[in-house]
Amino acid sequence: xxxxxxxxxxxxxxxxxxxxxxxxxxxxxxxxxxxxxxxxxxxxxxxxxxxxxxxxxxxxxxxxxxxxxxxxxxxxxxxxxxxxxxxxxxxxxxxxxxxxxxxxxxxxxxxxxxxxxxxxxxxxxxxxxxxxxxxxxxxxxxxxxxxxxxxxxxxxxxxxxxxxxxxxxxxxxxxxxxxxxxxxxxxxxxxxxxxxxxxxxxxxxxxxxxxxxxxxxxxxxxxxxxxxxxxxxxxxxxxxxxxxxxxxxxxxxxxxxxxxxxxxxxxxxxxxxxxxxxxxxxxxxxxxxxxxxxxxxxxxxxxxxxxxxxxxxxxxxxxxxxxxxxxxxxxxxxxxxxxxxxxxxxxxxxxxxxxxxxxxxxxxxxxxxxxxxxxxxxxxxxxxxxxxxxxxxxxxxxxxxxxxxxxxxxxxxxxxxxxxxxxxxxxxxxxxxxxxxxxxxxxxxx
Ligand SMILES: Nc1ncnc2c1ncn2[C@@H]1O[C@H](COP(=O)(O)OP(=O)(O)O)[C@@H](O)[C@H]1O
Ligand SMILES: Nc1ccn([C@H]2C[C@H](O)[C@@H](COP(=O)(O)OP(=O)(O)O)O2)c(=O)n1
Numbered sequence: 001x002x003x004x005x006x007x008x009x010x011x012x013x014x015x016x017x018x019x020x021x022x023x024x025x026x027x028x029x030x031x032x033x034x035x036x037x038x039x040x041x042x043x044x045x046x047x048x049x050x051x052x053x054x055x056x057x058x059x060x061x062x063x064x065x066x067x068x069x070x071x072x073x074x075x076x077x078x079x080x081x082x083x084x085x086x087x088x089x090x091x092x093x094x095x096x097x098x099x100x101x102x103x104x105x106x107x108x109x110x111x112x113x114x115x116x117x118x119x120x121x122x123x124x125x126x127x128x129x130x131x132x133x134x135x136x137x138x139x140x141x142x143x144x145x146x147x148x149x150x151x152x153x154x155x156x157x158x159x160x161x162x163x164x165x166x167x168x169x170x171x172x173x174x175x176x177x178x179x180x181x182x183x184x185x186x187x188x189x190x191x192x193x194x195x196x197x198x199x200x201x202x203x204x205x206x207x208x209x210x211x212x213x214x215x216x217x218x219x220x221x222x223x224x225x226x227x228x229x230x231x232x233x234x235x236x237x238x239x240x241x242x243x244x245x246x247x248x249x250x251x252x253x254x255x256x257x258x259x260x261x262x263x264x265x266x267x268x269x270x271x272x273x274x275x276x277x278x279x280x281x282x283x284x285x286x287x288x289x290x291x292x293x294x295x296x297x298x299x300x301x302x303x304x305x306x307x308x309x310x311x312x313x314x315x316x317x318x319x320x321x322x323x324x325x326x327x328x329x330x331x332x333x334x335x336x337x338x339x340x341x342x343x344x345x346x347x348x349x350x351x352x353x354x355x356x357x358x359x360x361x362x363x364x365x366x367x368x369x370x371x372x373x374x375x376x377x378x379x380x381x382x383x384x385x386x387x388x389x390x391x392x393x394x395x396x397x398x399x400x401x402x403x404x405x406x407x408x409x410x411x412x413x414x415x416x417x418x419x420x421x422x423x424x425x426x427x428x429x430x431x432x433x434x435x436x437x438x439x440x441x442x443x444x445x446x
Pocket of ligand 1: 012015020
């Protein structure tokens with residue numbers, strides 16, 4: 001039997017979730033689950049029973065009394081409630097308008113999430129909704145977030161309604177989508193968001209086949225042997241132990257908040273840079289959580305012994321002369337997509353005076369294309385210990401402070417394409433500056 005896959009597909013209304021989830025189910029032999037249908041099912045039942053769909057106290061008793069039965073037909077899950085299968089009525093206008101209120105009720109969510117999780121016993125699933133990657137199956141590696149611009153989504157939904165014989169105007173459909181998007185993403189209970197580690201696909205750019213190709217390609221990439229095998233774990237462990245011990249003895253190195261580095265999934269560690277000591281300091285401190293690929297200028301690889309060592313510990317050579325080395329960028333992006341951890345120094349080079357420098361433009365590109373969250377890191381004291389201008393190494397204390405994850409959602413909120421790249425770099429440097437300020441004010445103690 002092939003291994004069980006749980007494919008989690010989230011996104012706003014009419015972004016193409018059902019279409020691509022059905023396609024994935026067909027091609028990968030999974031059971032398709034429309035989790036929105038469950039919330040619609042609850043709504044349909046309440047409307048049938050004449051329950052006020054805005055009042056959780058009225059909804060809950062009726063929901064708990066209802067008997068749900070599930071069955072798989074044509075590789076999709078269907079349900080009946082108290083012996084009646086709602087079928088097409090789930091997509092009626094009254095259900096459509098009331099479902100966001102129902103889906104915002106924590107007790108309803110608890111009921112639906114528990115039923116969705118039970119479907120795991122059916123084998124591989126392609127499940128779509130709003131919180132599948134963030135709440136229902138947060139541990140699955142196959143997380144996707146589909147999006148499309150609001151005009152495109154409204155156009156698609158409008159065409160769908162017209163085909164069903166409804167008469168809503170395009171403008172009404174747009175307004176209804178906007179209303180629901182707002183409710184779904186601002187509600188307290190499991191709001192729509194990009195789950196950490198989710199792969200974002202803008203479906204406005206593709207036709208259905210194109211979206212399916214991107215999604216299946218990503219699944220196949222995830223199943224390739226992990227390229228963080230580029231790191232030799234024995235060498236990596238020895239290097240971290242050795243360098244970590246040296247930094248402890250000479251610089252009394254301390255790490256704060258290292259648990260902010262997620263243990264799995266593609267992630268970027270972005271640190272300030274003032275000294276040659278920064279990579280070993282960050283590498284040795286992060287080791288508790290996971291192995292990390294650093295990027296370093298390719299001239300360091302010229303010495304054959306040094307080159308062999310850097311290759312073994314997974315360092316990516318970077319040609320700094322060619323401002324924005326595309327090959328190194330591509331390697332780092334692939335590593336991130338394969339679920340590895342990549343550390344980089346957004347300022348590009350060591351700070352000349354110990355102060356934070358602006359981020360280089362390539363950083364935003366890498367973060368946007370790698371589609372991974374970022375852990376901002378502030379290394380304090382490395383400038384004093386060994387800077388560009390100091391007379392060699394000094395036994396000064398070094399502290400490495402890991403900040404809270406900058407999520408893909410925050411990054412996406414800065415916009416798309418080239419215009420967003422400098423904003424992404426600025427956001428990262430701003431978070432590092434906040435860590436610096438907090439550390440210097442004595443506010444970081446653990
Ligand atoms: N990539 C795409 N390009 C054009 N139309 C699409 C695409 N994906 C889906 N559609 C159409 O858009 C409508 C909404 O898609 P659907 O999969 O139901 O979205 P969701 O499940 O996210 O609400 C459907 O009519 C579908 O055929
Ligand atoms: N996992 C889910 C799935 C849907 N919902 C909410 C979001 C919507 O308001 C309703 C209906 O979702 P559905 O996916 O059927 O709606 P669309 O087909 O995208 O228009 O349920 C949710 O809160 N969590």
